[in-house]
Amino acid sequence: MGSPVKRRKQFPGATAYFDRHRKRRWRFRKGGFSAELGSDYGSEDFVRRYEDAVNGHKTRGLIGADRTKPYSVSQLVALWYRSPEFLDLAPSTQKVYRGIVEKFREEHGDKPVRLMRRRHVQTILAEKAETPTAANNLRKRLIQSMDFAITLDWRGDNPARATKPFRVGGDGFHTWDEDELAQFFKTHKPGTLAHTAVTLMLYTGAARVDAVKLGPKNVRNGKIEYRRQKTQRSGGVLVSVPIHPDLAEVLDKLPKDRPFLATQKGTIRSAGGLGNLMQRWTEDAKLPQCSAHGLRKACARRLAEAGATAHEIGAVTGHKTLALVQRYTEAAGREGMTDSAIEKLIARPNGERNLANPPKRFVKSETNPKQGKDNL
Structure with missing residues (x-):
């Protein structure tokens, strides 16, 4: 047999x-x-x-809206994926958005878009209350997709915009502090890939996806220049950062024919690969709370504490809007500012008061109230 x-x-x-x-x-x-x-x-x-x-796999994921119910959530999503608004996003961002939207589409794809109400969105988001960040991310995608539905004249309002985001504790990714940086560099000495990677991201504010591509070709006139991948579809924000002496000392010792964080074969390292290495390096340094993105925030924090304005920080980090940068500047150096504030109060003699513009309740009127009444 x-x-x-x-x-x-x-x-x-x-x-x-x-x-x-x-x-x-x-x-x-x-x-x-x-x-x-x-x-x-x-x-x-x-x-x-x-x-x-x-068939969808053979066409590499082109989703046919003609296979869905007319005016349904599924058809809206299919059309949104083909829209300029979605296609202008970076491929990595598209992938993240699809991951969020497809889960929603699985459960609600057959439902008509025009019947969605605020209470429906609230119920859907409430089911994710235990993971508020995930709920807020879904809310953002629903706002975008419903805005797109308005442009299609499928509805005249956006029920997702009428909801409120969940309160999320903390500020997202942990921002490295100076003690944590010192602890990392104590574990990972100069000359190691770990030391080089953290130094590069700390002094450029580059995201992982950009840091892996940086190399000697990006060095011009004492600056590191590159365009952020996240904004490439819209022309790309040009970032031009003067090379800090500490970073220059590290880069001067690297080969000139390959990226700064190249693989052993001299090729560009993947962003995911760097992320995996960062996780291992931070665990070795007993800093599991720290990440590559936290270095980007640490760069902004340092600049804010050094007195840089929000616009100056945004120029280094490549942010197109200043809302997030403003959070760094507001949070930076609070301890130092409270110290200086109390020092100013202590320096003033006890009981001294500036009466140049005293509050109205402290101003004594020379007119007798009773006399004033008699004169009326």
Whole structure:
């Protein structure tokens, strides 16, 4: 007898998972593309969805709005993915947005857009109350998609805008402080990739996705110049940062024919790869709360504490708006500002008061109130 023939999988690429209600569902995954197949394995609806998913994979994820219900959430999402507003986003941002929107689409794709109300959005967001950041991210995507629905004349208002975001404790990614930086550099000495990477991001404010691409070709007239990948679709914000002496000392010792954070083969390291290394390096330094993005915030914090304005900080970090930068400047050096404020109060003699513009309640009228009444 010959060896047993291995049974071929009936639906290659289909895998099972359990949703938040512990119900078993199926999805198709292949090469970064995924699509929901429902919960009834092998049914006619399952087979139809599977065939659509396979075709969708062959066309690299071009979602056909003609396969969805007219004016449904699913059709709106399909059209939004093809819109200039969405296509102008960086590929990495598109991927993040899709990950958020597709989960919403799985549960509500067949529902008509025109019937969505504020209370519906509130209920959907309330289900994510235990993860407020995720809820707020979904809210932002719903606002964008409903704004797009207005441009299509599918509805005249945006119910998502009428909701309020969840309060989130903290400021997102942890900002490295000076003690943490010293602890990291004590563990990772000059000459190591870890030391080079952290020094580069700390003194340029570059995000991971930009830091891995920086090299000698970006050095011009004593500055590191590059265009942020996040803003490339809209022309890219040009960042030009003078090279700090501490950074110059590190860069001078690196090869001149490859990126600063190159792999052993001399090629550009992936942003994800750098992120994995950063996690390992911070754990080695006993700093699990620290991350690459936190270095970008630390750069802004240092600039703010040095007295840089919000516009100056934004020029270094490449922010297009100053809202986030303003948070850095407001938070920076609060301890030092309170010290100086109390010192000024202590320096003033006890009881001294500036009466150049005294409050009205402290001004004594020379007119007798009773006399004033008699004169009326």
